[in-house]
Amino acid sequence: MDKILVHGGRPLSGSVRISGSKNSALPILAASLLTRDRCVIHCVPDLSDIHYMLQILSHLGAHVERASGTVIIQAEKISTVAPYEIVRKMRASVCVLGPLLGRHREAKVSLPGGCVIGDRPIDLHLRGFRALNAACRVEAGDVKVFADELRGSTVDLEGKQGPTVLGTDNVMMAATLAEGVTVIEGAAAEPEVVDLAHFLIKMGAKIEGAGTRRITIEGVKELHGAEHSVIPDRIEAGTFLVAAALAGTEVTLRRVNSDHLKAVLNSLTDAGFRMDVQRDQITVHGNGSPRPLELITEPYPGFPTDMQAQMCALLSRANGVSRATETVFPQRFMHVSELKRMGADIELDGATAIIRGPSQLSGAPVMASDLRASAALVLAGLVANGLTEVNRVYHIDRGYESIDEKLAGLGAHIERVKDRSH
Ligand code: UD1
Secondary structure: OOEEEEEOOOOEEEEEEOOEOHHHHHHHHHHHHHOOOEEEEEOOOOOHHHHHHHHHHHHOOOEEEEEOOEEEEEOOOOOOEEOHHHHOOOHHHHHHHHHHHHHHOEEEEEOOOOEOOEOOOOHHHHHHHHHOOOEEEEEOOEEEEEOOOOEOOEEEOOEOOEOOHHHHHHHHHHHOOOEOEEEEEOOOOOHHHHHHHHHHHHOOOEEEOEOEOEEEEEOOOOOOOOEEEOOEOHHHHHHHHHHHHHHEEEEEEEOOOHHHHHHHHHHHHHOOOEEEEOOOEEEEEOOOOOOOOEEEEOOOOOEOHHHHHHHHHHHOOOOEEEEEEOOOOOOOOHHHHHHHHOOOEEEEEOOEEEEEEOOOOEOOEEEOOOHHHHHHHHHHHHHOEOEEEEEOOHHHHHHOOOHHHHHHHOOOEEEEEOOOOO
């Protein structure tokens, strides 16, 4: 398994280009199953999660071509069964259910397992499909959904933990080809849901309200091919903002959408960082010594759960006591024990991390446990004394395009050690 080695203490400066959004690209690629026509998708990041999705689409029978950031998909004739061997690698594979149900009125997809950030059920997805008149069964590790007729209706997708992003995507995709009107109440309002809705509208879908808590979809008979560019990745951008705040002198992020980053920008401003914010570009003036913060993760437009781990790394350097509370994934604190091994003073109280700073971090061998936790460890390594060795970096490769090369481009002393054992 590859490792990333970070030698701490090098200041970051210069500029970095943010890639297309992973969480937008995944459902958009799946949505191309809704038509027999060719779909052309630009700004698709080169990540292992994207490779898994393209493998699933190919397995289902779609013709997939990829040239740098552009993916061309034609799903002329497809099957409706996605088996465990290819689905197990990525939880987001569940988002082929909606398009398959919409187009063929049936789908059988292996259930994604839990993951280290907690139990990740799909009950809300199924609630939405049932509201569209589909039957749903979980048998032998597979989820099977089928309907003689898909009929629009009103469904509330809000769960105990708030709205569901992929659940909203799934039901919205199925509803584009249902009879009549579907209203999703309690819909997720994340920019990635809006990006998917824009793509579906280009394909001929009739959708209103994406980006609000109520989405209305009027079913159409069929969808056609479309061309689309995926939005910039707000979590990759947020991660580089934190890297720059922690270890930067002056760092500029290019190809961002600052409107999508308001909660993160507000927190960094509260922490005392100066930023020049333009619509598609942000310059951060780092100083490495933030003020302590009280953070609460919430659905969009609140502070994103996908930025919580990185902020814990930043706040370990703050002068005083900070708190980071998870409301979206209450168990998402796998990074805490590894950050503590690097010298951070963090105590967990239920779904709140209490971070006492400032700590001088020291490099250590650490283990990446999930995607964003691994990013937090790399960021901590940038300001730690000595060498941080981040193991199991396949987690980071799921969601960050060339993070080592991008940080090296900003002046970090970072290298990837390839595993040559197989
Ligand atoms: C997506 C993002 C992920 C992000 C998360 C929350 C993708 C590929 N992934 O994940 O990076 O951290 O949104 O912003 O876009 N829940 C249920 N039942 C369900 C579905 C979800 O109880 O049927 C719960 C989850 O356990 C969690 C909360 O709802 O506590 C939000 O999860 P959800 O928005 O569905 O996350 P994903 O869409 O899987």
